Amino acid sequence: MQSDLNVDVLIVGAGAAGLTLAVDLARRGVTFRLIDGLDGPFQGSRGKGIQPRTLEVFEDLGLVDRIAAAGSLYPPQRVYGIDGGFEDTQEFSIAASTDGEPYRMPLLVPQFRTEAVLRDRIVELGGRVEYGVELVSFVDDGDAAVASIAGTDGIQTIRCRYLIGADGGRSFVRRALSVEFPGKTLGVRAIVADIEIDGLGRDVWHRFNGGDMARQISFCPLPHGDIFQLQAPIALDGEADLSVAGLQAFIDERLSMAVIRVRAVHWASAYAMNARLAEHYRVGNVFLIGDAAHIHPPTGGQGLNTSVQDAYNLGWKLAAVLAGAPPVLLDTYEEERRPVAAGMLGLAAGLLDKARHGGMRRGREVHQLDLKYRGSSLAFGMSERSNGIQPGDRMPDSVLRGAAGQPRRLYDLLAGPHWTLLVAGDAGDADVPARAGVNVVTIDGDGSFAMTTANWAWRKANGVSFVRTAMSGHASDRARRTR
Numbered sequence: 015m016q017s018d019l020n021v022d023v024l025i026v027g028a029g030a031a032g033l034t035l036a037v038d039l040a041r042r043g044v045t046f047r048l049i050d051g052l053d054g055p056f057q058g059s060r061g062k063g064i065q066p067r068t069l070e071v072f073e074d075l076g077l078v079d080r081i082a083a084a085g086s087l088y089p090p091q092r093v094y095g096i097d098g099g100f101e102d103t104q105e106f107s108i109a110a111s112t113d114g115e116p117y118r119m120p121l122l123v124p125q126f127r128t129e130a131v132l133r134d135r136i137v138e139l140g141g142r143v144e145y146g147v148e149l150v151s152f153v154d155d156g157d158a159a160v161a162s163i164a165g166t167d168g169i170q171t172i173r174c175r176y177l178i179g180a181d182g183g184r185s186f187v188r189r190a191l192s193v194e195f196p197g198k199t200l201g202v203r204a205i206v207a208d209i210e211i212d213g214l215g216r217d218v219w220h221r222f223n224g225g226d227m228a229r230q231i232s233f234c235p236l237p238h239g240d241i242f243q244l245q246a247p248i249a250l251d252g253e254a255d256l257s258v259a260g261l262q263a264f265i266d267e268r269l270s271m272a273v274i275r276v277r278a279v280h281w282a283s284a285y286a287m288n289a290r291l292a293e294h295y296r297v298g299n300v301f302l303i304g305d306a307a308h309i310h311p312p313t314g315g316q317g318l319n320t321s322v323q324d325a326y327n328l329g330w331k332l333a334a335v336l337a338g339a340p341p342v343l344l345d346t347y348e349e350e351r352r353p354v355a356a357g358m359l360g361l362a363a364g365l366l367d368k369a370r371h372g373g374m375r376r377g378r379e380v381h382q383l384d385l386k387y388r389g390s391s392l393a394f395g396m397s398e399r400s401n402g403i404q405p406g407d408r409m410p411d412s413v414l415r416g417a418a419g420q421p422r423r424l425y426d427l428l429a430g431p432h433w434t435l436l437v438a439g440d441a442g443d444a445d446v447p448a449r450a451g452v453n454v455v456t457i458d459g460d461g462s463f464a465m466t467t468a469n470w471a472w473r474k475a476n477g478v479s480f481v482r483t484a485m486s487g488h489a490s491d492r493a494r495r496t497r
Contacts, residue, residue, distance in 0.1 A: 231246040
């Protein structure tokens with residue numbers, strides 16, 4: 015790394031992806047600047063679904079309880095018929111937590127609250143977001159990126175080891191790199207708005223005119239306040255009046271009942287749905303994350319979650335290379351994350367097609383608990399087993415018993431910016447020397463922890479061997495790496 019660097023990493027864009035990356039870098043002691051051209055934080059509820067896999071990420075980052083407190087479980091849906099009757103249904107699969115999967119249901123958290131929690135965590139770790147500062151230009155000289163940024167203090171030049179484009183679907187960074195963004199416009203335009211209304215209860219998510227794209231409309235009560243999120247498809251062209259009067263007229267046109275009254279509009283947007291995936295996630299010392307790399311239709315609640323997990327995957331790799339790991343490690347970011355985004359795009363587009371006909375139901379596939387990195391070059395040491403956990407899979411949680419008899423979750427041992435080596439106590443070579451930054455945990459032996467009888471059954475059922483199994487509680491998206 016060059017001695018004249020101003021900062022290790024420059025992050026452009028303070029949405030969910032940029033904020034998550036900043037949290038991860040801050041806890042690792044990596045110097046960064048996080049800039050955003052907006053005058054202040056985003057105020058909309060747009061990406062409101064937090065999936066179980068992302069809750070696991072937030073737990074590692076020290077955020078999960080705050081995120082849960084900022085949201086709620088999804089309410090049941092009340093689907094109204096043309097005769098005025100209704101049926102209450104649950105669109106999401108409901109499943110109780112298990113030892114292996116502590117989070118099995120998505121949470122309803124308005125995006126502005128999720129991002130507020132992330133910003134607070136950045137401040138706790140000594141960082142901050144610089145609003146009203148935008149990237150003007152940048153050049154990658156091979157050793158570092160030299161960026162010009164503009165703010166209230168004029169133009170400033172920053173030399174950084176890595177530059178991260180987290181600047182959304184219209185990404186300046188992606189366009190400056192000439193990275194193609196293929197995909198398609200899905201032929202659906204919609205309104206999403208945060209509004210205060212009278213006339214509807216807050217105990218259910220109200221849906222009207224399902225299957226009729228010209229008249230569909232829904233009102234989802236957002237937790238901890240008076241706001242509903244309005245969602246509705248609209249015509250592909252023409253101006254959308256997003257004022258109080260305009261949205262009132264829009265609602266009146268779609269609903270024969272004249273009981274809903276709009277009191278206030280907090281935020282509103284009209285947008286065309288797209289499914290697009292960047293051809294590359296990395297060009298030299300510049301990376302794309304979040305919506306700069308992929309944009310999704312909102313069906314399935316995959317966009318924000320995929321973006322957060324991009325940042326979680328890239329963060330530890332940047333920190334490792336800055337600390338001396340081989341630079342080729344950074345190539346695995348695109349290798350692992352781009353296929354995931356491609357799969358999520360296909361899932362969301364399929365759910366959109368079902369929603370057009372009023373028949374969408376979200377099952378386990380949207381939870382992202384089954385995502386794998388088995389094809390990654392980091393997932394070496396693949397066994398010939400056809401069953402059980404393989405290198406590159408998400409590591410299930412488990413309840414362990416300490417040598418002194420106290421219970422402890424496996425995820426608690428993995429959490430934090432360190433590496434963890436799990437060693438089977440009966441392996442015969444369990445005497446592992448101490449290394450800086452590596453926690454060694456002996457399972458079911460004379461070391462730190464012993465596995466309970468129930469967890470022995472879990473281990474056998476999943477085909478897990480802890481011999482020479484290294485995992486990064488901070489690093490691998492809960493994915494197992496076998497040494």
